[in-house]
Amino acid sequence: MTNDPTIATDREPVVVDTDDVARRLEAILLIVEEPQSLVSLATAVSAPVPAVRQALETLVDDYDGRSGGPARGFELREVGGGWRLYVREEFDDLVSEYVGGQAPSRLSQAALETLAVIAYKQPVTRSQVASIRAVNVDSVVRTLLARGLITELFADAETGAINYGTTDALLEHLGINSLDELPHISPLLDGADEVAEGAEEGGRR
Template structure:
């Protein structure tokens, strides 16, 4: 029996037709690959991005985004490489080869997706980050940051009293690097009170200020508070 060409099955590698133009289909430019587009978005993210937000960014169905995330996660875990030749078209026959397990992984946290270093490399990265942070901040900035971390909320004048030096420029530096921020004002004096930011917690690798080590054992006299005498 002769098959009507109009009723012939769709070729396995045919691209699905899109009902609307999406950010992946820019006129005059090659069509972007879905997996690589999501990869680019996740690369620049400073916080987890939800599946719905990713779908909105590329104007594609949530189901397609979930499938793409699964492909990317498998790729980073050392599974078959994604994106050969295109990941948002019908899957091609797998060659059986496995990819390389990356030093990072795609992890779902807080209702969204974000790149994270694999647990195996935590110690290496922690040491590197601490070394880089120490190099970037002066001793004066580190001391001021410690005062704010342990005494917050605290005003500039109170910080200066503890450190026995003018701290205006150092406070501006720390605020400019988003390590401290204005959190309140003193009800009596109207002075701005400063506290640490979530970004500092990320740099230190802790979840809350409760995880900071006790300050007393770090002081020469073993007493609580800060030693004002720096002679």
């Protein structure tokens, strides 16, 4: 990586340690669940947007092996207007097999409840599921993704939030042909629509 001490802005040049910005970005990107915009990342690492853009480009080159070293097993991609780390496609099967081998044979109660909310409210974002369940669902969503029971459908055009839905694997496990065959449990989810709508409005602010 290189240091560019004079990242240009509309005002006077700002001295920026690009290497330090890149390290800060890596720390944030390792824990985020959804693509992060340039502005969001710049705010998180307290650096100008041009410096963040330059650091991201440097990281992409580094991870892709264009900086002299070998390509990494992961890559940094811009998806839906935001940036996020992804496993390289060639290692998808490897990671799925590993995670699947580590997963318990039975889902926890928290995972079952989260899966039910996604099944009945899909497409739905992680924050909406968390609002309905009133708990953090990050780790549970990762578990359901690893088990192949849910999948990422699309990213919200405005917020970049990932919308999740169930997979055919869930239908197979339940022994049904379509989601229309799920039992009607709307009374058990009273208020869920209002909570979900509130989460959507909050995400737009």
